[in-house]
Amino acid sequence: MNAATLKHEIREFTKNLEGVKNYSPHTVAAYGGDLSQFHEFLVRHFSTERINPAEIDHLTIRLFLGDLLEKGKSRKSIVRKLSSVRSFFDFMVRRNVIAHNPGSNVLTPRLPRKLPVFLDEPSIDKMMNLPDTSTVRGLRDRAILELLYGTGMRLNELVGLDLGSLDLGNNTVKVLGKGGKERILPLGMKAKQALNAYLVRRTEGWAGTNRLNEAVFVINSGKRIYARAV
Structure with a gap:
C-alpha cells in the first residue's frame, strides 16, 4: 500500500464517521485534521511517499507524539490525536487492511488534573x-x-x-x-x-x-x- 492508498483509507474513515456513525461535521473535520498531520509525519519519517501500514508500529506512533510535543502541542491536543490514530487503525483492522492496531500498545499521556470552577x-x-x-x-x-x-x-x-x-x-x-x-x-x-x-x-x-x-x-x-x- 502506498501513501495515496493510505490517504484513500483516511477518506474512507472520515466518510464512515459522517455517513455511518453520524458524527457532526466539526468532529469529522477534527479527525481528518489529526490524521492529515499523522500522514505528513509518516512521509517525513519514512522519507518516502510509499508507506506500508504494516510497517507502522507503536514506536512510530510514539515518535509522532514526541514530534507533536516538540512543536508545542498541549497534552490535551496530543491525547486527542492519539485517539484519532487509534480509531483509524481500528477501522483498517476491520477492513482487513492490517492485522492489528499498533496504537493499542501506546500509553495515553496523562493530563494534568484541574479543579472545577463553580459559580456561586x-x-x-x-x-x-x-x-x-x-x-x-x-x-x-x-x-x-x-x-x-x-x-x-x-x-x-x-x-x-x-x-x-x-x-x-x-x-x-x-x-x-x-x-x-x-x-x-x-x-x-x-x-x-x-x-x-x-x-x-x-x-x-x-x-x-x-x-x-x-x-x-x-x-x-x-x-x-x-x-x-x-
Whole structure:
C-alpha cells in the first residue's frame, strides 16, 4: 500500500464517521485534521511517499507524539490525536487492511488534573440578569442562559432545538445529541418562564418567509442561531 492508498483509507474513515456513525461535521473535520498531520509525519519519517501500514508500529506512533510535543502541542491536543490514530487503525483492522492496531500498545499521556470552577449563587444571578429583557434579543439570551444552566444541555443541542422539541405542558425539552440520540430533559420553572417570555415575541421584525422557521432560537433575520453567536 502506498501513501495515496493510505490517504484513500483516511477518506474512507472520515466518510464512515459522517455517513455511518453520524458524527457532526466539526468532529469529522477534527479527525481528518489529526490524521492529515499523522500522514505528513509518516512521509517525513519514512522519507518516502510509499508507506506500508504494516510497517507502522507503536514506536512510530510514539515518535509522532514526541514530534507533536516538540512543536508545542498541549497534552490535551496530543491525547486527542492519539485517539484519532487509534480509531483509524481500528477501522483498517476491520477492513482487513492490517492485522492489528499498533496504537493499542501506546500509553495515553496523562493530563494534568484541574479543579472545577463553580459559580456561586450571586454570580449566577448576576449572569442571568445581564440580558436586557425589554428587547427580543435580550429575552432570547435570557432563555438561552436559563436553558443551558437549568438543563445541562450541550451548545450544539441548544442551537438545534425546534419548536416541536418543546413540551411546555409537561415541562420537558427533547434534544438531539451525539450520534443522533434523543434525550428528554426536565425543564425548570425559571427556564420555562424565560422561554414563554421569549416565544411571545420571537417573530418580531422577521421577514415574511422566515415566519415558517421552526428553530427556537434565531438571529435578527429569523434564521436559526449558530453556535458562535451564543
